[in-house]
Amino acid sequence: MEMLEKIRKAYTEYVLENGKQPTSVFQFAKKLKLTEADFYTHYTSFDAIEADVWLAFFTDAKATVDADETYQSYSVREKLLAFYYTWIELLKAQRSFVVYSYGRLRAESKGQGLRGMTPKAPVLNAFKDEFFDFARDLLAEGRESKEVEPRPFITDRYPNALWGQTLYLLDFWVRDVSKNFEKTDSAIEKSVNTTFDLIGRSPLDTLFDFAKFMYQNK
Template identity: 85%
Template sequence: MEMLEKIRKAYTEYVLENGKQPTSVFQFAKKLKIAEADFYTQYTSFDAIEADIWLTFFTDAKTTVDADETYQGYSVREKLLAFYYTWIELLKSQRSFVVYSYGRMGHGARGMGRMKPQTPVLTLFKEAFFDYARDLLAEGRESKEVEPRPFVTDRYPNALWSQTLYLLDFWVRDVSKNFEKTDSAIEKSVNTAFDLIGRSPLDTLFDFAKFMYQNK
């Protein structure tokens, strides 16, 4: 773990000081006074370091909320809100790196529809988030906060991932005091999401239509 943290710290400092990745693993390892082989025991590339950092942002946020006894009693909607608030707080501590890495992904234009969710650096984060989202949605179905819908339910994790990318994009570009607008964006986007995936008058109408068809 010590070697892992040493590499990550040195890499973060390098990209922030130079605005780009090191030119080669050999030169990076030499400056760090470790063997090149030692680097490869931890990471296969510089992108792998960034992917690990993004994953750590997620796992640290999830570990933090999971350790909170109050969180365990929250509704699913409240749990997702708590996760996003905690995640953004962790990102704040390394905002310079986040802005650098995010910009390197090519997210030049604002807007959820223009983003690139398949960015390799975000792959580990995405996989971990999907596991979290599936568990959260399963809990929501049990508590009746999430309405199962044919052909749509399986897409719910994708929708929450797109929401996560939207919030990341919003926060990176947020210039409001203490990122207050991001807090509002989190609240509004999560509430809207659960209003859409929760039970609605349309579901009641569908159930009634189904009942009428089956009993005609």
């Protein structure tokens, strides 16, 4: 673990100082007093290092909220809010790297994605996979607590919607120039509340249940 952290730290420092990835694994490893073979026992490429950094942002945020006793008593809506606030706080500590990496990924994805800005890149895949597991667990808990309304053909898309929301918030924060990123805090609150208003039970669900009852008992 110490060697992984050492490699990640050296990589982030390099890209921030040079504005690009190293061009040679051999030279990068040599500066760390590693052989090229040693490097490849830990990472297969520079993109793999970057993917691990993005994953660490997520796992550290999740570990932080999970360790908070009060978090366990939160509603699902409050848990998602707490996660996003914690995640953004962790990103702040390495904002320069996040802005660099996000900009690179967005450029490489040629502007594809949410709002034509967010990246669709393999570097985010490990983060995305872990986030989807987190989202599915939250949504399952929400169905039990009646905060999330199951809907035919739509329920399975809920994790995708939360992932899209995550990328939106990341994009918003990278572009946010407000004092102490106050607008990002508002974006988190408004987006999460809107999401749960949409996936929670609504008058339309009541109307659908009534129509179904009428049909079954005509």
